[in-house]
Amino acid sequence: MPPAVSAAGGKSDPGDAYMLADILRTDGHRFRPLSPVSDDIRALRVLVRGRDDLVAQRIALANQLRSLLDGFWPGANAIFAAIDSPIALAFVSRYPTPDSAARLGEKRLASFLVQNSYSGRKSAAQLLGRLRSAPTGHAQKSEVVATGELVQALATVLEQVVRQIAKLSKRIEHDVAQLADGRIIMSFPRAGRICAAQILVELGDVRQRYLSEDHLAAEAGVCPVTHASGKSRGVVFRWACNHRLRRAIVCFADNSRHSSPWAADIYTRARGRGFTHQHATRILARAWIRVLWRAWQNYAEYNPEIHVGALKLAA
Incomplete structure (x- = not known):
């Protein structure tokens, strides 16, 4: 019995392949052959899908870093709006633990913001207030140093991913504007x-x-x-x-x-x-x-x- 024909209704890749091949044999005239897209679209597709995959990785890494900080240092999450922003990543890389930021004052924070080209609308005093007013973490002292090293590792990887996304974005923005179909959609x-x-x-x-x-x-x-069958009719996603x-x-x-x-x-x-x-x-x-x-x-x-x-x- 052919693998696609079974009373049990089982499903398998060989069965699907057999069914598709049999449909093509008997009803191939009903289908239109696929025409390949141009080389420009293929190249742009590689860039776009690659960027989409990197964005998914950025989100996963940012969630992991945010969850880690919530457990032992919520202030590092609260000081800036997005943990995957360049300024936030620079901050947790420089101050990976609460102890490392214990002596951080307004002047030192202001100097750090200038060095990292911070363009936000919050002053150093406001940001420091966010940091100090955040809840205290629950990690044991013995865990803080090890957790701080993990925070720095995640921040380093995330910083590289963010940088590569920005680089790919510029390339995509340039390439799509060069295509006539791209300008239509834009x-x-x-x-x-x-x-x-x-x-x-x-x-x-x-x-x-x-x-x-x-x-x-x-x-x-x-x-x-x-879906319609007899008097039954339904509309589904x-x-x-x-x-x-x-x-x-x-x-x-x-x-x-x-x-x-x-x-x-x-x-x-x-x-x-x-x-x-x-x-x-x-x-x-x-x-x-x-x-x-x-x-x-x-x-x-x-x-x-x-x-x-x-x-x-x-x-």
Whole structure:
């Protein structure tokens, strides 16, 4: 019996491979051959996906460092807004334990801020107040030195990751602006360059890949799936999709509502119907895909003066 045909309904990779090969043998004429994207898109995809992976590592390392500091020195977490910011990493590298910062005064902290090009709006006195008013850690004295060494190690690794992310971001921002399709996506409200690059590398530059806006919306995971059998009908969340494309499209949609009155109106009306923020942004993303797909197919940048929905709202 073929591995894909079983009364038990078991699932395996050989069974899936057999089924796909059999479908291609019998119904291959129903499928369109895939066309590869250009070399420029491939190169940009490597950079974008590599950066996304580094961002995930940065978040994991920052959470680990934050959790470690909360246990024995909460003040180091409280003094600056983000533990993975350059100034915060420089601080915990220089002062990895409460004892190392015991003699830290306002003048010494001010000198440290100048040396590390701190550009925040808080004065040395305010930052020192945050440090001193934070709760006391619960670590035993015997653990403090060892924990401080681990803090320095994590800060060093995290600092390198942050630096490489910034380096890749500059390269991506430059490269996406050189591509015609990149400029199309960047023309949308609050698309930015990084988000535009994330959308572009998943969208590609082969127009025939997506037959309609509905096809693209399904691939991006911003429209639900309908299950119907007899009199039974249900609409559920779409799990099977390009998850990277969904994250990029939804991120753009969320940003766009702060600049586009049309996008803000769709989001506000969705929230008014009782939808959560995440659901409302997916609804907005679905609306933007109609506009994005048309602009992409026409090789044209976004123009609010011909956007029918935006014009109706402004009228």
